[in-house]
Amino acid sequence: MSNCIWIDNGMCVSAFGKAVFCCMIHDQGMSVADDLSTYNERMMAERSKPKTAGWLDACGSCKKKEDSGATSRRMRYIDKVEKWGQARIKKGKIQFLDISFGNTCNQMCSMCSSAFSSKWLKRDKKMLDTGITFRDNSKSQHGSLHVPEAWHLNQDKLDEILSMVDEDTIQCDIKGGEPLYDKMFEYFCKGLIERSPRIRISVSTNLTKLSDERLEFIKTMPEAQFGLSIDGIGKTYEFVRGWHDWNIIDRNTRRLAQAIDGVRQKISINFTLMRYNMDQLPAVYDYLEDVAKESGHRLNLYLGQIATSPRSMSPAAADPKMVLVALEGIDYVRNKKSKHVSHALLDSLENYCYSILDNRPQIPQNLIDNAHKIMVEERGFEL
Numbered sequence: 440m441s442n443c444i445w446i447d448n449g450m451c452v453s454a455f456g457k458a459v460f461c462c463m464i465h466d467q468g469m470s471v472a473d474d475l476s477t478y479n480e481r482m483m484a485e486r487s488k489p490k491t492a493g494w495l496d497a498c499g500s501c502k503k504k505e506d507s508g509a510t511s512r513r514m515r516y517i518d519k520v521e522k523w524g525q526a527r528i529k530k531g532k533i534q535f536l537d538i539s540f541g542n543t544c545n546q547m548c549s550m551c552s553s554a555f556s557s558k559w560l561k562r563d564k565k566m567l568d569t570g571i572t573f574r575d576n577s578k579s580q581h582g583s584l585h586v587p588e589a590w591h592l593n594q595d596k597l598d599e600i601l602s603m604v605d606e607d608t609i610q611c612d613i614k615g616g617e618p619l620y621d622k623m624f625e626y627f628c629k630g631l632i633e634r635s636p637r638i639r640i641s642v643s644t645n646l647t648k649l650s651d652e653r654l655e656f657i658k659t660m661p662e663a664q665f666g667l668s669i670d671g672i673g674k675t676y677e678f679v680r681g682w683h684d685w686n687i688i689d690r691n692t693r694r695l696a697q698a699i700d701g702v703r704q705k706i707s708i709n710f711t712l713m714r715y716n717m718d719q720l721p722a723v724y725d726y727l728e729d730v731a732k733e734s735g736h737r738l739n740l741y742l743g744q745i746a747t748s749p750r751s752m753s754p755a756a757a758d759p760k761m762v763l764v765a766l767e768g769i770d771y772v773r774n775k776k777s778k779h780v781s782h783a784l785l786d787s788l789e790n791y792c793y794s795i796l797d798n799r800p801q802i803p804q805n806l807i808d809n810a811h812k813i814m815v816e817e818r819g820f821e822l
Contacts, residue, residue: 443513444520444535446486446495448528450478451537452600454555454616456590460485462537462614463500463512471592475599479533508790510743510783523609533603536611540623541591544616546645547681548668549814550713550746556616557589558681562817591616597623601630608635614643625656632661641666643709647682649691654698665699666709666741667692671719672726678814678822679715692730701736708738712754712788713746715822717761720768727779740772742784745791751810754792755800766792 445451445461452458452471458478459468469481488495494502501511516535520528528534544556553559564587592600604611611631618624619642631638641664657663669688670679677685696706708727710720724740731738746752754762769789772780815821 443498443501444516444528445512445537446498447530448533449535449537450482450533450600450603452539452592454539454542454614460497461512462539462612464497467497471596475596476602479531479603507794508787509745510787515743527607527609529607532607534607534609536600536604536608537614538592538600538611538627539614539616540618540621540627541589541616543589543591543620544645545620545647546617547817549679549681549715550711550749550752552749553587560587560589562813566813591621592623594623594626597627597630601627601634604631604634604638606635606637608638610639610641612641612643617645617647618642619644619646619648619653625653628656628660636661638662639664643668645680645682646688646691646695649694654694657695657704658698658700661703663704665695665704665706667695667706668711669708669723669726670711670713671716672722674820675716675719675822678818678820679713681817693733696730696734696736696738699736701734706736706738707741709741709744711744711746712742712765712791713752714754714756715752717754717757717765718768720765721771724772724775724777724780728777731779737779740777740780742780742788745788749810750800750802751806753800753802755795756802756807756810759796759799762792762796 443461449461450458451461451464452475453462453464453468456471457468458471458473458475460482467485469475469478473481485495485497498513501513504511505514539555542553542555542557544551544558547556547558547562551559553563608631613624613627615621628640631640639662640660643666645668646665657665668680669676669692673685676688677683682688692706699706708723710716710723712720727738727740745754747755750756754765766789769785769792773782773785
């Protein structure tokens, strides 16, 4: 394994309340209660830990993806650094930020937990108290994904992060919870732009909240990428994401697409393949093309996300017939020969689907059934 840009030059503040190398690491690093401006110095020892076959122990998630034929976060950033130019990378300096404002969110996505969404708090606590499984077979593993309360970064913590930003800072990914649900979104973005005018800001959002005032601010951002979490259309979206009205998402997507300039500000639809949306790729692709045509701006379809955890929500938990349907959907998108889609990621998604057909992971049926029962109870309808 070659070096990872996030190990050497990155900092992630995760929704777990930890400052770690990147968002693929959950249970290591320093607490957000500590002075975040000291992160780079404090993580030197973590960077120098012994590696196994070239991998730090903390990097098991990317290793697992690469071993399965999927594209890891590490691999994606190798390509990005080649595009930006190695000369921009400064040894020993934090230049890439991945900031979760907290776990405060207004959706209860089926592949999520209270670690990332406060909407899961009540249900997670109930499951822990009763021992009902959802994310895995053991209570300890389930418990590790449970955050006992809603939290978010206050202004002092955001200022500690901003103290590390200067003209060499290349990128900041902003996540949640739901960042557009947070009152500090504009404050933090303005601080980033003031210190690094060329910074690329990437925002992962469910776009359930988009006020006219927020839209006007977005139009002033010098370089911004908005990744919209859309995993299906209509009722499939509502079931997967736990949002009561797809029409609100559709309306806000079209408002955002028409407001941006398509050059400095761009949009992608981030599709996560999982148990409940194996048949949705063609519909999501067609929706993207419709919004792009209406707005006059190119929208990209990002296919780099697979819900491998919790196992009960993964594509491997679906009927094998649905995996074949997903493969048909991949062919549908590929045959469009669109520049809106990374064909490398499309190939990676296809490789993953074939891998679970050829070597189907063993997921206990009671885990799959319990998860579905809970989702139907929460949604109030069957998909």
